[in-house]
Amino acid sequence: MTQKVLHRALGILEEYVHLAFSVALSENGHVDLGGGGIYNSYTLTTAHHKLFGPVVVHEFGHSFGGLTDEYAYDDQFVEYYYPDIEPWEQNITTKANFESKWKDLYDQGVVGLVEGGGYQTKGVWRPCEDCRMRTNTAEAFCPVCQRAIERIIRFYTEE
Numbered sequence: 001m002t003q004k005v006l007h008r009a010l011g012i013l014e015e016y017v018h019l020a021f022s023v024a025l026s027e028n029g030h031v032d033l034g035g036g037g038i039y040n041s042y043t044l045t046t047a048h049h050k051l052f053g054p055v056v057v058h059e060f061g062h063s064f065g066g067l068t069d070e071y072a073y074d075d076q077f078v079e080y081y082y083p084d085i086e087p088w089e090q091n092i093t094t095k096a097n098f099e100s101k102w103k104d105l106y107d108q109g110v111v112g113l114v115e116g117g118g119y120q121t122k123g124v125w126r127p128c129e130d131c132r133m134r135t136n137t138a139e140a141f142c143p144v145c146q147r148a149i150e151r152i153i154r155f156y157t158e159e
Contacts, residue, residue: 054136
């Protein structure tokens with residue numbers, strides 16, 4: 001089953017069942033490393049690789065937490081995020097509406113504003129130097145990502 005077919009099938013299932021869920025899939029193919037996470041749908045990672053654990057956690061951040069990548073690709077996606085529009089993902093900001101993000105944690109000195117994230121080196125900021133959404137060597141999600149994941153859990157578990 002291809003990723004495209006799987007995504008369509010999960011979308012149809014969600015439409016009719018009206019449930020939010022996360023599905024983790026492993027691919028045993030010849031892909032060296034990597035994966036993908038579609039918010040509120042699925043996580044796909046390669047299996048039998050030494051970095052499977054960190055990668056599946058990172059992709060889970062996408063699929064369950066709605067988090068974006070905090071790394072950059074030398075601006076290959078020019079204006080992927082526009083400076084006057086605040087991204088919906090909780091772990092990056094363009095500062096267009098920083099108050100809606102982690103300004104409270106910034107004011108408390110818990111996190112900072114580190115330029116570079118969401119695939120761009122300029123104009124997008126992330127909360128910390130390192131996080132599981134940036135590298136596979138980070139020990140954990142940063143406080144902003146932890147809070148975003150906790151909010152999703154609370155959304156589905158509290159009345």
